[in-house]
Amino acid sequence: MGYKFEIMTQEQAEEIAFNWHYDAEYSFYDMEADKEDLVEFLDPNKRGDSNFVVTKDNDIIGFFSFNQVDINTIDIGLGMRPNLTGNGNGLEFLKAGIEFAESKYLPQKIMLSVATFNQRAIKVYRKIGFEEVDTFMQDTNEDSFEFLKMTYLC
Template sequence: MYSFKKMTQHQAENIASSWHYNDEYSFYDMDADEEDLVEFLDPKQRGESMFVVMNSQEIIGYFCFNRIDKETIDIGLGMKPNLTGGGKGVEFLKAGLNFAKLTYNPDQITLSVATFNLRAIKVYKKVGFEEVQTFMQTTNGDCFEFLRMIYKCKNELNSAFQ
């Protein structure tokens, strides 16, 4: 069972300084992009949207929930580096989606993922995200291709009655 708690400054600093991913996934290290790092470490910019995910007393990841409009929440997420690739991604993502649905009651949830991250895309598709479009984004000192994906929350209710 996971619990979600608003991220503290200490937790943000710890994640930014000690979470380092291997190989091409180092793209997701907080210090890989100065703008992202500043935003992550600034309590005002984090606001009320950033949550740590706890399993007992250990932080296993984080989610960021940003309301785009009345119907849409956009999420960003990260899992503790030593837990990635171990088959826990679906469970972790489902916990985040459930939290978003209970907290924000969106019709849909969106996210963007670097297209090279096939491992994450597989997890997103497994829980029901669909591909929307690819786009180029400047980050980490270069321009990279990303995939926008969407998860329709209301379809779950409709399919239960069919």
Template sequence: MTYRFEIMTQQQAEEIAYNWHYDGEYSFYDMEADEEDLAEFLDTESRRDKMFTVYNGEEVIGFFSVYKTDHATYDIGLGMRPDFTGRSMGLEFLKAGLNFVISRFSPVKITLSVATFNLRAIKVYRKIGFEEKETFMQETNGGTYEFLRMEYANFP
């Protein structure tokens, strides 16, 4: 697949926020599950040059967020369209995203955080070269949940 990354438009943000719904425990990742996260996702200024829509051809298949946390570290977040999850596409999607981040931002370090229950995603992150750094508790979605911070260690 050939992926293309473009700055997310307001229309795309609204489509993702209100129409992408995940099954079962993964509904944790529905944008509407947390009012603060939803407001930030829908705010044009908050998204600005940090949130990217990912295309395969002309079809939107996901999004990628990129936040600079210090002079050389970038924290990423990502989401695949619900009907693409669980279809063994995550590794290729993540590789494309990492290549995009590396070529556009020239990071020294890339980090991400993932809910510890999301073993499917953690498996993909480990396979591509992310290493576990620490767990932490975070308030979100009306409760407090355990997350795993991971760091990418396989720069070319």
């Protein structure tokens, strides 16, 4: 696969936050779309050592955040560089993130939440073995959106 995970630097966070823009409905995932998320993403103390950039051949491919829910569970967030989405790269990218999480955190379960309109991502999550747990409403991007919580057993 050739993916490398490194703790996100301030410069990388700013690059992602201000220069990554997704097309059409996926602009929902632009960092600037939610001011609270943007502030948190840009704050090195809040990012801590749980946010990683993923590079391949020295190019930033995407990022992952890993948050310990309890001793056995990790909650992940992820994003892929906009020009790489929708081209069949998601499964390999997600596999790399899961393998990294399993080796670093040794979880029994990995959780994630995804906007229900993002069927493209949900299809990838299902394909790798994530199962649907619940849906919930979340206020974000100045509105309320339905999200799907999914889990993966390691």
